Amino acid sequence: MKIYNALLAIFFTLISQIATAGYTLPSYEKFTLKNGLTVILMEQHEVPLIDVNIVVNVGAIDDANNAGLSYLTAQNLLLGTKHLSKTQLDQQIDFVGAELYSTANLEFSTIGASFAVKDTDNIMNILRDAVLFPRFDETEFKKHKSRHALQLTQRKESPRSVVNQYFNRLVFGQNGYGAVTSGDQESIKSLSLPLIKQHHSKWYKANNAAVIVVGDFETEVMKEKIQQLFSSWSSATPDLQQQDIKKTPHASSPQVLLVNKGDARESTFLIGGKGIARNNPDIVGLSVINTILGGRFTSWLNDELRVNAGLTYGARSRFTSYSHDGTFTISTFTKTETTIEAIDLALKTYQRLWQQGIDSATLTSAKAYVKGQFPPKFETANQLADLLANMYGYGFDESYINTFEQQVDSLTIEKSRQLINTYFPKENLQFVVIGKADEIRKALTKYGKITETDIKKSGFNIQ
């Protein structure tokens, strides 16, 4: 069983309302090795698979002038270990159908693996070696870097894959959560192998990391294995400190970032502003309200822009949260000629939060929806390993899971009004529009001061 359901039995009775069962995170063991390494073990026995995430507290916010450094460091860990060349490593991983991956986000880096139980020793050895004893081979480094440089340009082929990055830059500026995780053409030029080695030896320390294992194992056996593999990992003194994030003030004026894409057939846009931090106590209540505004098919935004007006394939809204701050965005796309019509309709629909507010039938429906859709989010070892990685990386605890239902249930119309007034950005909205600039520039001026750039320009600099 993935999510315990205290009242399972009542699901078999004929009740008209959705059963209000309390979900709790499956039990797990969390402890610290002598070297300061955090270890989290959760058994899940449905299929003979194991998922491991090693999370290190370093991300793009720590890259300073070397945008892309955390990301490229994480990627280089998989290009061979002291025992295995890249070719040997790839062969060993692929032969048993395992998956090995690494990435970094704004705040932390993750190296992970998914494998069959019978391959535990072999794959966990490789994973340990990748994190602690990477090969850092010059030839593989160069090849990887040139592929990465090309991918940075290729990402710009698709407005959808870069629009959020422009938005974060507009809201947070160049540093903090405005940092570009993957770097840009200019910044990666100076990322050398010695710099990556230095980054690795500074940040990849036992007392700055967690090893998370979820799947088909016995905790006592796995404990010993982790001890054996990771107890020699050195720690840092004093404790490492990540870049301090200063809370960005709310925007003082409405702004439009217009990103020209010469061959665009449609406009892709985001509207919004600042949101909330990941540990905000109102995050669950806000997710219910956002479900009504733009978080499900019958949401106001999708209903107006797609179902009623036929302007787009989909319109939605979301909160994106980090440890200390976050964004709120409305997102959609429409053909170039209907850009203004779609933006106006999105804005008008958004205003309903304040003008009409939420009625009780809609609130009841949204509550049933978020509760009904909750259990499948944490069904597999892989999903649970990611949840535990996020809990460690973003610093929130399982009360988010364990009190989810209760928090959903306790949201009233009055409380939702308070949350709307407190958290949804109402004035000085920020806009990013990617499209054919010549055809929409003039009309966009009514939303705020326009700054313009071209999607082909390297990176995400606004000025």
Place this chain on the structure above:
Amino acid sequence: MRFVKAFALVCALLVANTSFATNVEDIHTFTLKNGMQFLVLEDHSIPNANMYLFWKVGSRNEYPGITGLSHFFEHMMFNGSKKYGPKMFDRTMEAAGGSNNAYTTENLTVYTDWFPAASIETMFDLEADRIANLSIDKNMVESERGVVTSERSTGLENSNFRAISEEVKNAAFRAHPYSWSVIGHQSDIDNWSLEDLKRFHKTYYAPNNAVVVIAGDVTVAKVKSLAKQYFESIPAQKPPRKIHTVEPEQKGERRAYLHKASVTTPNILMAFHVPETQHEDYYALDILSDILSVGDSSRLQKSLVNDKQIASSIFTYMPQSIDPNLFYIYAVAAKDINAQVLEKSVIAEINSIMREGITAQELQKVKNTKLVNFYREMSTINGKANTIGSFQMYFGDYKKLFSAPQDYEKVTVDDVQRVAKKYLRKANRTVGVLSSQEDSSNEDL
């Protein structure tokens, strides 16, 4: 696809002989008097369940003038029926804690409902109403044309594969309906009539043209009684006409070219005619696809992406298919590599398999990987429902899922070399190039 949530493609899978929780006996089947088939799998790991309705209709059932209609119809199924009028399908489902999506392929239209198990009766009520009593409202049709136009446009804007595959399919097939994209031609989207839609629903959304899969926290007895109560009275229809068109054998290479200014480096898409999924060569071809491109140690990844730095990314793709279809190889050039060099390099790798074959180790690797991927797929109730249903539709029998180990095990290194020689030949291929360079220049004059 109905909504922006992407649904992962299901690959062919391999199951272990031993030690797996789901066995062939765990799947319960029954057929209603009107011919509607049910497959049920009880799984009580979470208090949720799903209902997957597989309809045997896709773009292969279309013809010029109504291309894209099966996908459009997928959208129309949400736009109101007798009991639940416009918008009420989604509103009722979401208020019951459920969500849904749908997808259309060349062969099938699949509707997916995900819900707390306690809401199962609501799902039956909603589905039965739109199958038996869909109302095709003129205004809804008009606004849905706009939605589908946006879906088509955003696919072409954001996906290079979508853009070039339209051209390649069109060149590879000149007779069979696989010739056009699932989303269809824009002029057909703009012009099909209410009559077209009504006829389509009557013909294809008949209970004898569907397989329903339900997996999750349910009991077989309960599902059976609800199925009878809600679905059995829907009348069967005359079976749809057979798709008799056979694509004539291709006897020489075909080429397509597409200009798109925002493309960074050239993309190429090769497509080779291959037989349908039920053909005996399916398993060997499926293994060949993985040997070429799955994992960094695969032929194309290792040689072209890593060692020689000719490609920046590569994948191969062979869709499951009712009629003979295509085996695709997609490659994006590395910096400063032109389309010709990329194409030649891909062909050199194929030729090497045709000449020297593959190793036993490569073959074993693919077999091992399929087993682990099977566990990954079967770790969710949704993966289970989709996999079981897909096997029923494409292999004609869900039991093939459980005999797949033997079917893959039988494949030898010689089989893989044989199918490479038989199908990945020049005369059987279509090559598409997507590039930022226009296909015309002064040198043409």
